[in-house]
Amino acid sequence: MxxxxxxxxxxxxxxxxxxxxxxxxxxxxxxxxxxxxxxxxxxxxxxxxxxxxxxxxxxxxxxxxxxxxxxxxxxxxxxxxxxxxxxxxxxxxxxxxxxxxxxxxPTAKEERDFHDARLRKMKADQLAGDLVDRRAVERAIFGRARAERDAWLAFVDDAALAIAIEMKLDETAIAAILKPLVKDQLKTLAERRHADDT
Incomplete structure (x- = not known):
């Protein structure tokens, strides 16, 4: 040339x-x-x-x-x-x-047009129900995890009472053994879920 x-x-x-x-x-x-x-x-x-x-x-x-x-x-x-x-x-x-x-x-205008188009698509996806609010999802997941944890901790008291009646043992002593075991298991499950998400 x-x-x-x-x-x-x-x-x-x-x-x-x-x-x-x-x-x-x-x-x-x-x-x-x-x-x-x-x-x-x-x-x-x-x-x-x-x-x-x-x-x-x-x-x-x-x-x-x-x-x-x-x-x-x-x-x-x-x-x-x-x-x-x-x-x-x-x-x-x-x-x-x-x-x-x-x-x-790309020029500044081309970059701006690209991001505007992307934003319009995200809004359309949200209106169509294909896109959800991240904070709402995180709140729902956290609420579910907390409810499961509370249910397991309540289970310890119920299980300790049932074992105490059946075995004719002290309910408080059984609960003292079960509670740390359940807490450790909940912690392990939470760490495993976190590792799967990353």
Whole structure:
């Protein structure tokens, strides 16, 4: 590919017009005629324009300049030279230069649209009954576990009384033996459930 005649990609309905002005949505939307000037055989961009082309902030472009990104005498960045420097020094994954623009991540608007769509789907799932409130589920599970624990502890007293009557033994002594055994068993069951959940 001829670095001096790099075609700007159309992304999401954006159109590149004569003189380098861009309109519509997408990563190249802010590269305009004021920021793009004819250079010595190539297109030159401001920090902001170059940053939008490669998908980074103007502040990040300033950092890259400090790392060696070539800048023209007027402070603008030659697109072909800047792109080549970026691929060699920052991108570092061996992508061919022609894939640079397609490889850039989603725009802020695309990320916002994605999260909005996800939120709408969650609300629709909740209305359809496919999604439940996590706090309500946790309250229900905790309530059930507490009721089971209380039932087992009450069982100790009932069992101690039945054994005492049948064996003609002291009910208090039997309860003192059974209660720690049941508590240990409840603790073991709770730990096993917790391990299964993680």
């Amino acid at each position: 001829d670095n001096n005649h790099l075609a700007m990609p159309e992304t999401q309905g954006s159109k590149v017009e004569a003189g380098g002005a861009t309109r519509g949505r997408g990563r190249t939307a802010s590269v305009n005629a004021a920021a793009t000037v004819a250079g010595s055989g190539g297109t030159r961009l401001t920090k902001k324009g170059f940053g939008q082309v490669i998908g980074v902030s103007p502040g990040r472009v300033t950092q890259m300049i400090a790392q060696g990104l070539p800048v023209e005498a007027d402070g603008k960045i030659d697109l072909a030279r800047g792109r080549d420097w970026y691929v060699q020094n920052i991108d570092g994954r061996g992508k061919p230069p022609g894939d640079l623009f397609q490889a850039a991540g």
